[in-house]
Amino acid sequence: MDIDLSPEDLAFQDEVRSFLADNAYRNGDDYNKWRLNWFDLAQDKGGWDVPKWPVEFGGPGWTPTQHYIWEKETATAQVPWDLPFGLSMLAPVLMNYGSEEQQKRFLPDIRARKVNWCQGYSEPGAGSDLANLKTRAEISEDGTHYVVNGTKIWTTLAHIADWIFCLTRTDDSGKKQEGITFLLFPMKQEGVEVKPIITLGGAHSVNMVHFTDVKVPVENRVGEEHKGWTYAKGLLQHERTGLAGISRSIVALAKLKEQAESVKRGNGSLMDDPAFRSKVAELEVDLMAAEFTELRSLAAAAGGNDPGPESSILKLKGTEIQQRIQKLTVEAGGIYSAAWGPLPVGPGFARGGMSGYLASRAYTIYGGASEVQKDVIAKNVLGIKTGGNS
Amino acid sequence: MNFVLTEEQQLIQDSVARFIQENYSLEQRQEIAATSPGFSEAHWQTMAELGWLSLTLPGDFEGFDGNQIDTMLIMEQFGKGLVLEPYLANNVLGTRVLLDGGTDEVKKDLIPRIAAGEAQLTLGYAEEQAGYDLHDVVTRAQREGDGFTVNGRKSMVLHAATADYIIISTRTSGGQADKEGITLFLLDPSLEGVTVTGFPTVDGLQAAEVELNNVTIPADAILGEEGAGFGILQAAAIDGILAICAEAVGAMEILYKDTVEYTQEREQFDHPLSDFQVLQHRMVDMFMEYEQCKSLLYRATLEVVQQGADAIRTVHALKHFVGKTGIMIGENAVQLHGGMGMTEELRVGHYFKRLLVIDAQFGNADYHLQQFAA
Numbered sequence: 001m002d003i004d005l006s007p008e009d010l011a012f013q014d015e016v017r018s019f020l021a022d023n024a025y026r027n028g029d030d031y032n033k034w035r036l037n038w039f040d041l042a043q044d045k046g047g048w049d050v051p052k053w054p055v056e057f058g059g060p061g062w063t064p065t066q067h068y069i070w071e072k073e074t075a076t077a078q079v080p081w082d083l084p085f086g087l088s089m090l091a092p093v094l095m096n097y098g099s100e101e102q103q104k105r106f107l108p109d110i111r112a113r114k115v116n117w118c119q120g121y122s123e124p125g126a127g128s129d130l131a132n133l134k135t136r137a138e139i140s141e142d143g144t145h146y147v148v149n150g151t152k153i154w155t156t157l158a159h160i161a162d163w164i165f166c167l168t169r170t171d172d173s174g175k176k177q178e179g180i181t182f183l184l185f186p187m188k189q190e191g192v193e194v195k196p197i198i199t200l201g202g203a204h205s206v207n208m209v210h211f212t213d214v215k216v217p218v219e220n221r222v223g224e225e226h227k228g229w230t231y232a233k234g235l236l237q238h239e240r241t242g243l244a245g246i247s248r249s250i251v252a253l254a255k256l257k258e259q260a261e262s263v264k265r266g267n268g269s270l271m272d273d274p275a276f277r278s279k280v281a282e283l284e285v286d287l288m289a290a291e292f293t294e295l296r297s298l299a300a301a302a303g304g305n306d307p308g309p310e311s312s313i314l315k316l317k318g319t320e321i322q323q324r325i326q327k328l329t330v331e332a333g334g335i336y337s338a339a340w341g342p343l344p345v346g347p348g349f350a351r352g353g354m355s356g357y358l359a360s361r362a363y364t365i366y367g368g369a370s371e372v373q374k375d376v377i378a379k380n381v382l383g384i385k386t387g388g389n390s
Numbered sequence: 391m392n393f394v395l396t397e398e399q400q401l402i403q404d405s406v407a408r409f410i411q412e413n414y415s416l417e418q419r420q421e422i423a424a425t426s427p428g429f430s431e432a433h434w435q436t437m438a439e440l441g442w443l444s445l446t447l448p449g450d451f452e453g454f455d456g457n458q459i460d461t462m463l464i465m466e467q468f469g470k471g472l473v474l475e476p477y478l479a480n481n482v483l484g485t486r487v488l489l490d491g492g493t494d495e496v497k498k499d500l501i502p503r504i505a506a507g508e509a510q511l512t513l514g515y516a517e518e519q520a521g522y523d524l525h526d527v528v529t530r531a532q533r534e535g536d537g538f539t540v541n542g543r544k545s546m547v548l549h550a551a552t553a554d555y556i557i558i559s560t561r562t563s564g565g566q567a568d569k570e571g572i573t574l575f576l577l578d579p580s581l582e583g584v585t586v587t588g589f590p591t592v593d594g595l596q597a598a599e600v601e602l603n604n605v606t607i608p609a610d611a612i613l614g615e616e617g618a619g620f621g622i623l624q625a626a627a628i629d630g631i632l633a634i635c636a637e638a639v640g641a642m643e644i645l646y647k648d649t650v651e652y653t654q655e656r657e658q659f660d661h662p663l664s665d666f667q668v669l670q671h672r673m674v675d676m677f678m679e680y681e682q683c684k685s686l687l688y689r690a691t692l693e694v695v696q697q698g699a700d701a702i703r704t705v706h707a708l709k710h711f712v713g714k715t716g717i718m719i720g721e722n723a724v725q726l727h728g729g730m731g732m733t734e735e736l737r738v739g740h741y742f743k744r745l746l747v748i749d750a751q752f753g754n755a756d757y758h759l760q761q762f763a764a
Contacts, residue, residue, distance in 0.1 A: 127728050129658035154729050199732045200724075200739045265521050266567070275756040327717075330746070331754060335516050335546045338747040340592040345599055346518060346545070354592050358743070361724050362732045369728065371668055 005065065013069050019045060020077035035080035039113055050111055052088060057095055057107065064298040075247035083157065086110035086117035089235050090165045093182070097223040097231045106184070118187070120152045120166030120209065121232070127154075128372045130167075130236075131176040131229060135211065137168035137183060139218070139225075146170075146183060146221070148191075148214040154366060158194045158207040161187050171226050182228035185216045199362065201355035236368065243367045244318025246294050250287055252325045256280065259349045260332045270332055283324055290317050312373040312381075319363035319370070326360040329353035393688065399463055405440060406467035414471030416737040422474055423594040427552045429474040438507030443481055448489065451501040457695050458629060462636040462687065469640025472744055474595060476510055476549040482633045483548070484511025486626040487557050491574055491613030500555075512553040513630075514544030514577075514600050515623060522753035524559070524623050525569045529602060531560035538562070540575070540583075540605045550598035551588030553579065558600070562617055574619035576611045577602075593744040627752050628705050632691050634748045635712045639684050641741045641748075642716060645723040646676040648738055652727055669726060676722055679715040686711050706762035713755030716745035 005013065023041055025034050042048035046060050051070055053059030062070070091110055094103050109115040126132040135150025148168055158164070163186050171179030187194070191214040196204045223231055257280060263270040270276050294314055330337045333353045336346025340354070364370040378384045395403065413433060422430045437443050445460050447453025454460075461482060468477065485504060488497065488511060503509035520526035529542025544550075544558050556577045564571025579586050583605035588598040614622045650673055653663035663669055690708040693701040720742030724731035731738050749755060 122729070125657075127658060129660075132658070198734045200734065200743070202734075206729075263521075264519050270521075273756070275760060330750075331756070333750075334521060334754075335750055336518070338546065338591040338593065338750050339589060339597065341589045343587065343589045345587075345589060354746070357746075358592075358739075361721060362729070364725060365728050365732065369725070371666070374668075 005069075009065050009069065012066055013073070016070060016073045019048070020073060020079070024078050025080075036113060038080050043111075050087065050091075053091065053111075054095065057091075057103075058111070064295065067298055068295055071247040072250075075251045082113070083116060085119050085156075085161075085165075086115065086163075089119060090117055090184075093165070093222060093231050093235050096234065097182075101219070102184075102222065115162045116157065116160055118155050118158045118161035118164050120155060120164045122152065122154045124151060124153050128369050130232075131180070133167055133169055133180065135166070135168050137170050137181055137216065139170070143218065145218060146181075146216045148183065148185070148211045148216055150211055152209045152211075154197070154206045155194075155209045156206055158187065158209050159196065159204070163187060164209075165222075167228055167232055177229040179226045180228040180232070181225050182222040182231050183216050184220045184222065185214060189214065191215075199359065201358040203355070203359060243363070244290070244294065244314035245322055246287065246290050246314070246318055249318065249321050249325060250291070252322070253280070253283055253287060256325055256329055256332065259329065259347070262347065263332055263334065276328070276331065279324075279328060283321065283328070286317070286321055290314070290321060293317065312368075312376045315367060316364075316370055316373045316377075319360075322363055323357075323360045326353070326357040330357045395463070399460065402442075402445070402460060403463045403467065406442070406464050407470075409436070409440075410467055410471035410473070414473065416740065419472055419474065419740075420594070423590075428590065428594075428596040429476060429549075429552075434475050434507050437475060437477070438505065442477075443507055444505035446481065446485065447501055447505055451497065452505065453501070458632050458691050459695055461629070461633050462691050465633045465636035466640040469637035469642075469744075470644050472594070472641065472740055476512065476552070476596075478630065478633055478637075479512040479548040479553065480504065480510045483513035483515075483626050483630050484553075484555070484557055486629045487511075487513060487574060487613055487622055488576075490622045490625060491619070492576070493610075496576065496613075509554045510549070510552060511555050511557060512547055512549050513626060514547040514550065514556050514558040515627065516545045516547070517543065518545050519566075522757045523567060524627055525572060525620055526567045527559050527561045527572055528566055529558065529560045531562050531573055531575065531607070533562070534606070537606050537608045538573075538575070540577075540602045540607055542602050544600040544602070546591075546597045547586075547600050549596050550579070550586050550600055551596060555579070556586075556600055557613060558602070559619055559623055564617075569620045571617050572619040572623065573616050574613040574622060575607050576613055577605075577607065578611075581605050581607070591747055593747040594740065595747070628694060628702070631705055631709050631752050632687075632694060634751055635683075635687050635690070635708050638712045638716050638745055638748045639680070639687050641744055642676075642680045642683060642719045645719050645738055645741050645745075646673065646680050649673055649676065649723045649726050652730075656728075663726070672722055672726065676719045679718060683708075683712055683715050703762060706758040709753060710755045710758035710762060713749035713758070716749060717755075720745045 023038055039049040047053065047058050048060055050059050051062060051067065055061040087110055091107060094106055121130060123133050123135060125134060135148065135152065137146040137148045139146055163184060166183050166185065168181050168183055169179055170181040173179065191212045193210040195208045197206045197208055198204055199206065257271060260270040260276060265273050297311065297314060329349065330353045333347065333350030336350035337354045339345040339351060441454065442464060444453045445456040449455045488500060500509055504511065515524055517526065517528060519528060529540065529544060531538040531540045540560055542560070547556060550556050556579055558575050558577050560573050560575060561571055562573040577584065583603040585601040586598050588596055591597050653669055656663045686708045690704040693704045723738045724742055727736060727738055730736050733739065
């Protein structure tokens with residue numbers, strides 16, 4: 001064990017830093033052009049546009065330490081926005097279970113950020129109990145396509161997505177986990193209806209999606225019929241690791257400290273307030289630990305395996321930490337954290353603080369609620385056998 | 391010792407509860423909140439007619455001589471409906487300062503109009519630099535001739551855009567955070583140099599920033615003694631704290647009960663959510679903390695009414711506990727409702743947002759714990 005970065009790692013860190021500095025967005029640049037160009041340049045570096053993809057699919061083949069350095073540096077630098085659905089969630093499924101033809105058809109567009117994907121998993125009756133899904137896919141008589149009917153809910157960015165990867169039920173005669181089929185189809189077609197859901201902070205990012213007789217050619221099925229749950233499970237673990245957001249939280253905590261220092265209290269600032277200060281300190285300690293838990297998990301997954309049940313620990317801890325940072329931002333906003341609407345009132349961060357806090361309450365609900373994550377850890381990590389319900 | 395309501399108190403509670411039942415479903419409330427002025431004039435008139443606006447006014451002015459216990463009964467029911475009308479600003483904060491500091495002449499003019507729902511007051515006590523300290527005041531009032539010239543800004547003043555009078559705290563002498571040297575004025579917002587900028591708050595209510603730019607205020611607009619406004623301000627803040635804590639207790643009751651109901655209906659893993667012990671215990675915690683809040687609410691309200699030696703300390707304890715517990719219950723109500731709890735469509739989120747604002751009013755949980763321990 002060694003905590004210091006090796007000379008090679010230090011050189012890599014310098015290389016990452018200069019790449020990020022050289023290619024930062026400059027005022028006046030066309031954002032979209034800059035964004036796509038940034039990914040091209042990252043690709044030229046040797047797969048830096050797809051850091052987590054395996055080498056055989058064009059990834060950089062980094063060591064866990066290199067991944068850690070990348071995460072840390074990109075959290076503070078200005079990097080283009082990116083969506084996880086195609087890149088980090090669907091792509092590994094296609095690599096492991098998709099046909100060669102599907103890989104050739106879908107992966108290049110995902111890599112080029114040309115096609116936006118959304119995830120058709122949760123349903124009104126299938127939240128934490130995801131396998132309970134009821135969206136039906138029936139195979140046509142001639143066996144050429146499926147006909148999909150049903151409703152998905154909490155579908156993030158369905159309103160801007162081009163394609164959906166969707167869990168459907170093709171058989172309900174056996175266990176819930178059996179008889180699920182993993183389908184891919186375009187969103188902009190007849191029979192797909194997207195309805196916005198407005199959440200507590202007033203934002204529209206999630207949707208309800210209805211399918212009415214949507215035709216999906218059989219070649220858009222990933223893997224075998226009825227076996228979709230197996231493919232979906234691995235994907236969930238990728239999602240969970242992504243949701244922990246440890247590097248982002250380190251940046252957010254530093255920002256919170258700055259904000260608290262700008263808030264006057266008596267002769268000093270809010271950071272001199274003992275109660276506030278100690279809550280910030282506790283967060284810092286938790287983050288120090290979580291950062292290393294993530295590193296340990298990265299190291300364990302270095303062989304290109306699924307992250308495994310340890311990813312639940314990170315999702316749990318990471319989302320709680322994010323929520324606590326948001327909560328303290330609201331506290332720092334003081335009386336002004338209540339202000340709402342378009343008028344600028346009070347310190348600049350106060351408004352964003354409240355909407356950020358409200359939005360953060362979903363972090364312990366989506367991607368597998370915290371209560372379910374704990375069940376997963378109890379069962380799969382601690383090996384506790386119960387007569388239980390899940 | 392006795393926790394039984396009098397017959398009159400029971401009647402008030404029942405009549406407010408009925409009003410909420412009939413007029414404050416989430417749909418009805420959101421409709422009112424979305425239209426100017428952000429509350430219902432018709433409801434306000436109803437409240438006047440039912441005597442709620444004169445409940446705590448003195449008998450000399452045809453009021454009912456009620457006290458903080460009566461306000462508590464009303465506010466707890468209001469909390470169950472997330473009432474939008476400016477009862478807190480007008481009948482708790484504004485009226486309290488007016489009664490403690492107004493001359494007979496001013497009272498004779500204003501109190502009948504308040505009782506009739508024709509005049510609305512509010513209290514501008516907060517300033518941006520002050521944190522939660524009522525005595526940190528930099529808005530200056532300088533004596534000039536027969537009156538005062540006032541410059542500064544009062545922050546997050548409840549319902550100020552629709553108020554007929556805004557009572558403001560100003561500094562007439564002393565240093566920024568001195569308790570001496572604070573003077574209260576009954577400000578007519580139509581005076582030259584007053585700019586009131588209204589905006590909604592996250593809980594669907596209304597507030598405003600009040601800018602004072604070389605405003606000339608006549609000396610007879612002073613409430614109380616010049617330089618001795620802090621005591622009056624503090625008494626109003628205590629009444630305000632008791633009122634919003636009662637409102638919070640009402641809101642918490644809705645949240646824990648809605649959660650218990652929802653988890654029995656919602657099935658996952660072939661069981662109602664309420665079958666899961668981890669969720670049962672969470673709901674038991676919500677319930678217990680709600681009951682503890684109610685106990686502290688009664689205790690603090692009775693201490694204040696009976697002017698107990700421990701009154702202020704108990705109020706600090708209450709505000710700390712309500713802030714902390716309100717957020718705990720709100721967060722868990724949302725968590726146990728899952729994704730649905732995150733939507734504007736269900737009412738739990740709205741009650742949660744009100745509890746968040748209540749924590750930030752008159753000092754949050756940390757602030758009052760520190761005051762309690764000091």
